[in-house]
Amino acid sequence: QQQVKQSPQSLIVQKGGISIINCAYENTAFDYFPWYQQFPGKGPALLIAIRPDVSEKKEGRFTISFNKSAKQFSLHIMDSQPGDSATYFCAAGSRLTFGEGTQLTVNP
Amino acid sequence: DTEVTQTPKHLVMGMTNKKSLKCEQHMGHRAMYWYKQKAKKPPELMFVYSYEKLSINESVPSRFSPECPNSSLLNLHLHALQPEDSALYLCASSRMGLAKETQYFGPGTRLLVL
Numbered sequence: 290q291q292q293v294k295q296s297p298q299s300l301i302v303q304k305g306g307i308s309i310i311n312c313a314y315e316n317t318a319f320d321y322f323p324w325y326q327q328f329p330g331k332g333p334a335l336l337i338a339i340r341p342d343v344s345e346k347k348e349g350r351f352t353i354s355f356n357k358s359a360k361q362f363s364l365h366i367m368d369s370q371p372g373d374s375a376t377y378f379c380a381a382g383s384r385l386t387f388g389e390g391t392q393l394t395v396n397p
Numbered sequence: 398d399t400e401v402t403q404t405p406k407h408l409v410m411g412m413t414n415k416k417s418l419k420c421e422q423h424m425g426h427r428a429m430y431w432y433k434q435k436a437k438k439p440p441e442l443m444f445v446y447s448y449e450k451l452s453i454n455e456s457v458p459s460r461f462s463p464e465c466p467n468s469s470l471l472n473l474h475l476h477a478l479q480p481e482d483s484a485l486y487l488c489a490s491s492r493m494g495l496a497k498e499t500q501y502f503g504p505g506t507r508l509l510v511l
Contacts, residue, residue, distance in 0.1 A: 321497040332401070332487050332502030333440065340497070378439050383496030387439030 293381050295388025302395050308366040310391045312379035315360065319381040322355065324364050327376045327390075336377070337364070369395045400424075401503035403488050409509045412478060418506045420471040420488030426501075428494025429471040431463060432487040434505070440487055446471060447494040478510045 294313045302308045312322075323338035339346045339353040339362065346353045352365040366373055374395050379388040401422045410416050420429065428447050432440035445453035446465040454463075460482075462474040471488055485505040491498040 323499075325502075330504070332489070332504050334502065335499050338497075338499070376437075380439075383498075384442065385440075385500065390437070390439055392437075 293379060293386050293388040295379050295391060297391060298389065299392045300394070302369045302393065304369065304371060304395055304397050306369050306395075308369045308373065308393055308395070309363060310377055310379070310393070311361065311363045312381075312388050313359075313361045314381045314386075316382065316386075317360070319386075321381070321383055322353070322362050323380050323385070324351075324353065325378045325380060325387075327378065333378060366393075369393075371395045371397050401488055401490055401501050403486075403503040403506050405506055406504070407507045407509075409511065410475065410478065411511050412480070414478075415474070415476045417475065418473040418486055418488075418508075420473075420503055421469055422490040422501070422503075423469055424490065424492075424501070425468075426490035426492050427468060428491045428498075429465065430489040430491075430500065431461075431471070431473050432489065432502075434485040434487055436484075440502075444473075445494065452494070475508075478508075480510050483508055483510045 324336045325333035326336045327333040337348050337351050339355050341357050350367045355362045377391045404419045431443040434440045443457045444463045449465045460477050464472040487505045488503045489500040491500045
């Protein structure tokens with residue numbers, strides 16, 4: 290079964306702190322790993338994505354780290370802000386197998 | 398413009414009603430998707446249209462009937478739904494439906510079946 294396991298389920302971080310969300314996948318054929326951000330009442334929006342030939346990708350305060358041998362990838366949000374409070378989904382593959390989501394709360 | 402629009406925003410229907418959800422994009426995308434999302438869960442793929450042809454149906458019950466009248470529009474016709482079908486229905490589109498393309502999601506239609 291193609292699964293993506295995401296942790297933690299919820300995360301509370303102080304403003305200015307680092308938020309870290311982890312995902313693990315099983316299918317070695319996956320070759321695309323996006324992260325989506327979803328605010329209440331909105332559809333998911335692509336935040337950042339990585340391909341397995343790269344170990345890290347950074348866009349502003351958001352960084353994906355990718356470990357192909359461990360079949361794991363993670364999202365790091367530096368200098369977390371209250372406006373980052375949302376649900377984050379990792380996904381894998383072109384058919385977007387989603388993780389279960391992480392509800393991030395950044396306290397002011 | 399990277400906007401996918403969906404109407405209506407909210408819908409309440411009885412189990413004997415027939416209703417339709419609409420999705421529209423003007424980005425020239427040739428792949429469009431329907432997802433179902435339950436509260437605090439990830440989106441689940443229902444259907445994929447590629448170049449106006451149904452290419453993927455994820456074993457969705459026949460009470461959900463998709464339609465793609467043209468490359469900009471996607472409908473989801475609903476009939477004889479069950480209360481467990483209450484969810485957020487998301488439409489998405491991508492450029493050609495190929496691997497590794499960004500999917501752009503609409504805001505969704507929140508459906509309540511009584």
